[in-house]
Amino acid sequence: MDEMLSSAQHRPLVLVVGGGSGLGLRLSRTLLAHGYDVLVGVRSQEGADAIRIAGGIGMGQRRLSVSQIDVASETSVERFFDLVPGARQLHGVVICAAIAPTPRPFWETSLAEWERVIATNLMGTFLCLRAAAQRMMDARFGRIVTLSGGGATSVRDAWSSYATSKAAVVRLTECVAHELRNYDIKVNAVAPGLMPTRMADAASRAAASSRAFDAPVALIEKLLSEQLSITGRLISAVHDDWPCDEFWATSEPWYTLRRVDEHLLDELQKECDQ
Numbered sequence: 001m002d003e004m005l006s007s008a009q010h011r012p013l014v015l016v017v018g019g020g021s022g023l024g025l026r027l028s029r030t031l032l033a034h035g036y037d038v039l040v041g042v043r044s045q046e047g048a049d050a051i052r053i054a055g056g057i058g059m060g061q062r063r064l065s066v067s068q069i070d071v072a073s074e075t076s077v078e079r080f081f082d083l084v085p086g087a088r089q090l091h092g093v094v095i096c097a098a099i100a101p102t103p104r105p106f107w108e109t110s111l112a113e114w115e116r117v118i119a120t121n122l123m124g125t126f127l128c129l130r131a132a133a134q135r136m137m138d139a140r141f142g143r144i145v146t147l148s149g150g151g152a153t154s155v156r157d158a159w160s161s162y163a164t165s166k167a168a169v170v171r172l173t174e175c176v177a178h179e180l181r182n183y184d185i186k187v188n189a190v191a192p193g194l195m196p197t198r199m200a201d202a203a204s205r206a207a208a209s210s211r212a213f214d215a216p217v218a219l220i221e222k223l224l225s226e227q228l229s230i231t232g233r234l235i236s237a238v239h240d241d242w243p244c245d246e247f248w249a250t251s252e253p254w255y256t257l258r259r260v261d262e263h264l265l266d267e268l269q270k271e272c273d274q
């Protein structure tokens with residue numbers, strides 16, 4: 001399945017982890033069309049086939065590389081990131097890979113199932129963030145996007161493991177962004193909104209618009225831009241005001257896990273007083 005990237009290429013290189021279906025597949029196609037080199041990480045052969053077909057439509061295949069990755073395995077994640085040639089600057093990484101288990105009350109959920117979701121969605125994100133940062137810090141540049149949504153900011157009955165993993169991805173994103181604040185490595189989380197993918201149940205798929213990918217893909221592309229100043233934010237592709245230019249100039253702490261408490265209000269009051 002592996003295809004190595006040629007170090008002779010000079011377009012900005014973005015890794016899309018979990019790009020064999022759904023949002024990751026759409027995003028990879030858009031990035032290719034907009035002049036990025038894309039290395040797509042897929043778990044299954046099915047995903048590899050899907051991305052190759054997508055990449056072949058009117059786009060030079062040499063800009064697209066596909067390789068196997070299991071984000072729940074440290075060895076596999078390291079092997080995947082090692083495909084980036086040493087001399088090549090890594091522009092961005094988007095971590096789409098996640099699983100959603102069959103919804104069930106938490107008291108009927110086995111530990112094994114809970115661990116599987118956390119290992120993929122949360123620990124997988126950690127492993128990719130670490131591997132990305134280690135390869136970006138020397139260049140003192142990088143753009144990283146994690147995927148949240150689905151219960152990070154509100155309760156979802158029967159989705160306890162998924163919702164917990166996605167809330168934790170946001171806090172992880174905030175922590176990592178802060179630790180990397182002096183490296184021009186910006187790390188933000190996106191809540192993409194309901195999309196008609198395998199992850200959504202049949203009813204949600206039917207309810208989701210066929211244009212549902214447009215907003216998250218456009219938002220993620222913005223978050224990959226070189227001029228980006230914000231970091232450590234959770235941005236909803238659907239509900240937040242990101243299409244407005246003013247949004248990108250703000251550094252207010254609103255777009256975080258959104259807990260409004262006295263400490264946060266004090267900080268805001270201080271900013272207002274300045």
Ligand SMILES: NC(=O)c1ccc[n+]([C@@H]2O[C@H](COP(=O)([O-])OP(=O)(O)OC[C@H]3O[C@@H](n4cnc5c(N)ncnc54)[C@H](OP(=O)(O)O)[C@@H]3O)[C@@H](O)[C@H]2O)c1
Nearest residue numbers: 018021022023043044070071097098147149194195197199
């Ligand atoms: N769909 C929605 O309504 C919705 C809403 C909010 C947030 N999100 C988030 O958006 C992101 C993209 O999801 P999607 O809707 O596009 O669903 P999707 O089509 O199921 O995409 C998830 C991808 O993750 C990959 N993956 C799963 N486990 C993996 C592992 N251990 N290692 C590597 N790759 C793995 C899958 O690969 P295989 O196909 O090979 O298994 C699949 O390509 C996810 O983070 C999801 O939580 C989705």
